[in-house]
Amino acid sequence: MNTAVANAPAAAPKVRLKTSAMIASIAGEGQRTTPAPFGHALAALAEQRPDIVGLTADLAKYTDLHIFAQQQPQRFFQMGMAEQVLMGAAAGLAHEGFVPFATTYAVFATRRAYDFIHQAISEEGLPVKICAALPGLTTGYGPSHQACEDLALMRAMPGMTVIDPCDALEIEQAVPAIAAHAGPVYMRLLRGQVPRVLDEYNYQFELGRAKLLRDGRDVLIVSTGLMTMRALEVATALAADAVDVGVLHVPTLKPLDEATIVEACRREGRLVVVAENHTVIGGLGEAVSSALMRARVMPTRFELAGLPDAYLKAGALPTLHDLYGISRDALAARIKGWLV
Amino acid sequence: MTAVLERPPQADAAPATLAALQQRAQRIRRLAVRMGEVQGQGYVGQALGIADVLAALYGEFLQYDPAEPKWEGRDRFLLSCGHYAIALYAALIEAGVIPEAELDTYGSDDSRLPMSGMAQYTPGMEISGGSLGQGLTIAVGMALGLKQKASDRWVVNLMGDGELDEGSTWEAAQAAAHHGLSNLLAIVDANNMQADGPCSGVMRYEPLADKWAAFGWIVRRVDGNDLAAVRQALAALRAAPGSAPRILIADTKLGRGVPFLESRDKAHFIRVEAEEWALALAALDTPAQAPVPGAAA
Numbered sequence: 126m127n128t129a130v131a132n133a134p135a136a137a138p139k140v141r142l143k144t145s146a147m148i149a150s151i152a153g154e155g156q157r158t159t160p161a162p163f164g165h166a167l168a169a170l171a172e173q174r175p176d177i178v179g180l181t182a183d184l185a186k187y188t189d190l191h192i193f194a195q196q197q198p199q200r201f202f203q204m205g206m207a208e209q210v211l212m213g214a215a216a217g218l219a220h221e222g223f224v225p226f227a228t229t230y231a232v233f234a235t236r237r238a239y240d241f242i243h244q245a246i247s248e249e250g251l252p253v254k255i256c257a258a259l260p261g262l263t264t265g266y267g268p269s270h271q272a273c274e275d276l277a278l279m280r281a282m283p284g285m286t287v288i289d290p291c292d293a294l295e296i297e298q299a300v301p302a303i304a305a306h307a308g309p310v311y312m313r314l315l316r317g318q319v320p321r322v323l324d325e326y327n328y329q330f331e332l333g334r335a336k337l338l339r340d341g342r343d344v345l346i347v348s349t350g351l352m353t354m355r356a357l358e359v360a361t362a363l364a365a366d367a368v369d370v371g372v373l374h375v376p377t378l379k380p381l382d383e384a385t386i387v388e389a390c391r392r393e394g395r396l397v398v399v400a401e402n403h404t405v406i407g408g409l410g411e412a413v414s415s416a417l418m419r420a421r422v423m424p425t426r427f428e429l430a431g432l433p434d435a436y437l438k439a440g441a442l443p444t445l446h447d448l449y450g451i452s453r454d455a456l457a458a459r460i461k462g463w464l465v
Numbered sequence: 466m467t468a469v470l471e472r473p474p475q476a477d478a479a480p481a482t483l484a485a486l487q488q489r490a491q492r493i494r495r496l497a498v499r500m501g502e503v504q505g506q507g508y509v510g511q512a513l514g515i516a517d518v519l520a521a522l523y524g525e526f527l528q529y530d531p532a533e534p535k536w537e538g539r540d541r542f543l544l545s546c547g548h549y550a551i552a553l554y555a556a557l558i559e560a561g562v563i564p565e566a567e568l569d570t571y572g573s574d575d576s577r578l579p580m581s582g583m584a585q586y587t588p589g590m591e592i593s594g595g596s597l598g599q600g601l602t603i604a605v606g607m608a609l610g611l612k613q614k615a616s617d618r619w620v621v622n623l624m625g626d627g628e629l630d631e632g633s634t635w636e637a638a639q640a641a642a643h644h645g646l647s648n649l650l651a652i653v654d655a656n657n658m659q660a661d662g663p664c665s666g667v668m669r670y671e672p673l674a675d676k677w678a679a680f681g682w683i684v685r686r687v688d689g690n691d692l693a694a695v696r697q698a699l700a701a702l703r704a705a706p707g708s709a710p711r712i713l714i715a716d717t718k719l720g721r722g723v724p725f726l727e728s729r730d731k732a733h734f735i736r737v738e739a740e741e742w743a744l745a746l747a748a749l750d751t752p753a754q755a756p757v758p759g760a761a762a
Contacts, residue, residue: 202609205643207636210602214640217606221614244596245603249584
């Protein structure tokens with residue numbers, strides 16, 4: 126402890142933020158949001174597609190699937206707090222010609238039910254869409270609910286498509302896109318009041334495609350999920366310091382749009398930062414590294430801005446995002462440090 | 466989504482007699498032993514034990530079209546215990562789904578008959594079982610799906626008694642009762658043997674019938690090698706009123722029908738010496754054994 130600071134008479138008392146609810150919103154103050162974009166998009170799609178069904182493991186309200194359940198009660202199946210039968214039953218419904226959307230928290234979908242997804246769903250190429258809430262560090266509740274390694278687990282599974290959407294707009298666009306995809310999909314889910322940012326960029330989600338949202342001379346942030354939102358905020362913030370930051374959004378981690386990524390990283394003289402709401406092991410950072418190495422592309426400088434290989438703390442989400450370097454200010458500070 | 470359910474081809478055949486089913490069971494045993502001989506090993510003990518149940522299913526209970534294994538109007542048979550594939554291949558050969566000529570490829574490179582059941586390889590194999598405790602969870606989804614399609618077809622899930630150790634079995638048991646899946650029939654091959662030894666020593670599961678009944682299932686428990694009792698139980702489970710899922714607990718004997726295998730030191734994987742395959746076939750040449758009096762539970 127810094128006693129000098131502690132003893133300073135002018136020091137304001139430190140405000141201890143509270144952990145808050147498990148499902149604390151990631152939206153910043155005053156940010157534009159859309160309520161339950163997944164639930165509404167799925168309910169709208171179900172009007173056109175009678176083969177869509179929804180399942181959950183006691184987390185309909187917390188994955189926004191309740192919106193679908195209210196509109197399509199006959200096509201909603203509550204499986205109780207049992208993720209293995211959730212995945213097995215989704216496989217069974219897919220065998221019978223349905224396109225099941227199975228929701229739970231990302232930790233339970235991946236860590237708890239992995240073999241059921243592997244054997245009952247993916248090995249048979251069934252069109253089950255696993256939509257998993259609380260991805261990465263989106264709860265301060267602690268490691269029991271923080272899915273920091275879900276992308277690594279799901280990327281490793283043969284035949285699995287893996288998506289980490291950025292905002293409400295992208296979730297709305299991704300729902301019909303993944304339903305139209307023939308095979309299994311793992312999609313990270315932001316739920317509740319979800320920030321809406323990509324409509325400012327004339328954005329259109331395409332499965333398997335990375336998109337350059339803005340170009341920049343000094344830095345290229347290659348990002349996925351909510352870190353694209355952070356990257357855009359960082360780009361605005363650093364512009365004030367005359368640092369020109371580009372943002373390449375990579376919503377689909379598998380199959381990875383290597384061609385677009387490699388091409389963007391080929392430009393010389395830029396710092397390339399891969400930003401993800403996920404452990405630095407096995408996520409977008411290592412996937413991009415591998416793609417660049419195989420293409421013999423070596424950026425002037427290359428850094429990973431992901432979560433550490435550790436069991437993360439419990440606490441208030443803003444505190445934790447600062448602590449682990451994925452808040453706007455923390456990411457901006459890291460990038461400025463790398464530019465020195 | 467609605468299903469088109471026509472009469473299956475075998476519905477036009479004369480009703481099966483007990484003697485015909487017993488002969489079918491005996492042919493299933495012979496086919497399984499012949500596959501075991503091809504590979505020099507295999508889960509032959511389990512195949513001999515479950516042959517009577519498979520004969521009753523494929524000879525009488527299940528509706529299917531041998532020429533079109535994916536026919537929408539079929540009953541779905543799930544082999545959760547993928548290592549019983551040798552038994553199911555034998556039943557599918559006997560049912561006319563798989564050509565007998567393929568038997569010689571069992572467990573070989575590029576065969577459609579791998580040692581553990583794989584849906585992508587084999588006609589009539591609905592799922593890739595083998596990761597034990599998964600079949601019943603998939604069966605729950607299929608039964609939900611069939612009801613959603615207003616189909617009256619059955620989902621039948623065969624599992625070994627070792628699968629009762631898996632928590633997912635009980636997740637599925639609870640879900641099936643909760644959702645009123647009266648079109649779901651589970652079958653447990655209760656041979657009291659799993660990889661590390663008798664189930665009673667590895668992980669005790671009795672009182673089994675009481676457990677399933679407590680989970681809300683309609684239960685019948687019979688000597689699974691007494692074909693008359695098996696078909697009677699299947700008929701009763703089919704006819705039972707109500708929305709509850711159904712289960713047949715079939716107490717079977719590993720190696721059934723080949724006396725020297727029945728009496729061999731019991732193991733999950735029965736050892737068969739090279740010269741014994743012919744002896745096993747010879748033992749199965751004797752007329753189908755009559756049910757042992759008093760063996761039924």
